[in-house]
Amino acid sequence: xxxxxxxxxxxxxxxxxxxxxxxxxxxxxxxxxxxxxxxxxxxxxxxxxxxxxxxxxxxxxxxxxxxxxxxxxxxxxxxxxxxxxxxxxxxxxxxxxxxxxxxxxxxxxxxxxxxxxxxxxxxxxxxxxxxxxxxxxxxxxxxxxxxxxxxxxxxxxxxxxxxxxxxxxxxxxxxxxxxxxxxxxxxxxxxxxxxxxxxxxxxxxxxxxxxxxxxxxxxxxxxxxxxxxxxxxxxxxxxxxxxxxxxxxxxxxxxxxxxxxxxxxxxxxxxxxxxxxxxxxxxxxxxxxxxxxxxxxxxxxxxxxxxxxxxxxxxxxxxxxxxxxxxxxxxxxxxxxxxx
Numbered sequence: 001x002x003x004x005x006x007x008x009x010x011x012x013x014x015x016x017x018x019x020x021x022x023x024x025x026x027x028x029x030x031x032x033x034x035x036x037x038x039x040x041x042x043x044x045x046x047x048x049x050x051x052x053x054x055x056x057x058x059x060x061x062x063x064x065x066x067x068x069x070x071x072x073x074x075x076x077x078x079x080x081x082x083x084x085x086x087x088x089x090x091x092x093x094x095x096x097x098x099x100x101x102x103x104x105x106x107x108x109x110x111x112x113x114x115x116x117x118x119x120x121x122x123x124x125x126x127x128x129x130x131x132x133x134x135x136x137x138x139x140x141x142x143x144x145x146x147x148x149x150x151x152x153x154x155x156x157x158x159x160x161x162x163x164x165x166x167x168x169x170x171x172x173x174x175x176x177x178x179x180x181x182x183x184x185x186x187x188x189x190x191x192x193x194x195x196x197x198x199x200x201x202x203x204x205x206x207x208x209x210x211x212x213x214x215x216x217x218x219x220x221x222x223x224x225x226x227x228x229x230x231x232x233x234x235x236x237x238x239x240x241x242x243x244x245x246x247x248x249x250x251x252x253x254x255x256x257x258x259x260x261x262x263x264x265x266x267x268x269x270x271x272x273x274x275x276x277x278x279x280x281x282x283x284x285x286x287x288x289x290x291x292x293x294x295x296x297x298x299x300x301x302x303x304x305x306x307x308x309x310x311x312x313x314x315x316x317x318x319x320x321x322x323x324x325x326x327x328x329x330x331x332x333x334x335x336x337x338x339x340x
Contacts, residue, residue, distance in 0.1 A: 010048045011075040011290065013038075013101075016066035021057035022183055023207045025232065033279030034078070036264050041287050049287060051078070058180065058205070064089055071096050078102075078286070090118060099303060101286055119289070119307045121282060121317045122247055123339055125160035125203070131320040132201060132226060132245055133164035135335040141198035141224070145174040147188055147212070149204040154178075157203035157228075173197050178204050185212050192216060192223060199224050206231035213242065226322075232273040239325045243334075247317040248278040250333070254316065257284060281316050288314075 015034075017027030031053045042048045052074075054066035067077060067089055076099045093100055100118045136144060146161055148154035154177060162172055174195040176188055189212065192200055202209035206227045213225050217237050226243045233239045251258035261280050265272075292306040322335040 009046070010050060012050045012052055012073060013076050013078050013286065014067065014070050014074040015051070015053045015078040016056045016063045017053050018058040018205075019053065019055035021059075022211075023058045023205050025207045026205050027053075027055070029230075029232075029274060029276040030279040032270055032274055033276035034283040036261065036268065036270070036275065037280045037283035037287070040260070040264055041283075047290070049283075049290065051283070060180070068092060071098055074098060076101065076286075078282075099307075101282065119304075119311075121285060121311055123317065123320060125157045126163065127337075127339060128228065128245055128247075128320055129157070129160040129164045129201075130167075131322065131335065131337045132199075133161070133168065133170075134337070135322050136199050136224075137168055137170075142168075142170055143173040143196075143198040144170070145192070145195060145197040145200045145223075146172055146176075147192075147200060147202045147204065147209070148175065148177055150177045150179050154203055157201075161201065178208065180204075185215065188212055189215055189219075193219050193221055196221065197223050199226060201226040201228070203228055210236065230276060230278060233325060233329045234273055236329070238327075239329045240327050242325045244323045244325070244331065246278075246321050246323065247319065248281065248321075249316055249319070250321070254281065257281065278317075285310055285314065285316065 015031075017030055018024050019027045019031065031051075034051055038049050038051045042050075052070075054070065056062035056066055067079070071077065071093055077093055078101045090100060102118060102120050133144065136142075144161070144165065146158060148157050158172070158175060165171055174191060174197055176191045178185070178188060185208075192212075193216070200223045202212070202225065206229055209225075209227050210231055210233065214236055216225075224241050224243060226245055228245050230246055230248060231242075231244060233242060236242065251262075257280070258277075261275075261277060265275055288310045289303075289307045292310055293303055319336050319338040321333050323331040324334045325331050
């Protein structure tokens with residue numbers, strides 16, 4: 001497929017998400033959030049963006065199969081969840097002259113400078129871990145531990161946390177890795193109970209992290225827990241121990257789109273825990289990138305430049321917010337830091 005085909009009147013944006021299995025909530029929220037915007041966009045515009053999602057049930061082989069099997073009929077690829085094998089398949093995607101949108105991961109290797117035509121709207125783990133350590137260090141909470149997904153994605157989170165702590169003369173207090181899709185959490189529970197850290201950061205899919213924390217509520221653990229990215233806390237009995245680190249702006253900081261988001265969610269009868277506002281905003285950015293290129297880019301360089309301009313213009317994901325929750329799962333921003 002030639003790059004010029006990317007901007008046909010009808011674009012097909014493909015993705016592979018966990019729509020079944022243990023992490024199905026993550027995939028469903030992203031799918032619903034993106035479709036909420038794309039459905040409205042398609043109803044109002046001549047040029048259409050068709051968002052086609054394949055279910056991988058968090059299985060790495062299915063993920064690769066879904067993407068590589070369908071890239072020949074795609075205009076672009078949207079890969080917001082599975083970063084374990086992205087490095088392996090991105091070269092093949094790019095050999096098909098396709099653009100990759102990967103807006104959720106903080107992995108540094110998903111960057112303009114590393115992979116041409118990979119568009120990542122989210123800041124790196126390095127920036128995020130520095131924010132988290134800065135906040136908790138000022139609260140005299142220095143025993144900071146990490147639960148991370150095995151593989152390159154988790155290793156980058158680990159190295160970024162170690163670097164932020166080292167600046168302050170500290171080391172990672174305790175760490176343990178989680179094999180993706182294994183559902184084996186007992187060793188993690190034992191590690192957290194035994195170590196009694198001040199803070200435990202979870203660098204893995206948040207449905208898994210929430211499940212681990214819900215099981216810890218039966219133990220006498222005084223740790224505070226940090227999730228990277230939005231999470232559904234409705235089933236937690238003690239949400240006041242939870243912090244969320246997110247780059248998704250508040251409704252007040254993206255008012256017009258927030259009003260549209262709430263209006264469309266109401267029309268579709270979708271609850272907040274069934275949607276991802278980050279996916280909705282990324283769908284908006286994708287539409288604006290296509291519009292900036294008039295659905296007809298002549299070169300990768302032009303497309304990349306237009307994408308950068310759109311991301312810089314809206315700055316949706318430039319600020320890292322740390323949100324603390326109370327017993328009613330109401331969140332309050334306690335720290336924020338913006339990329340220079």
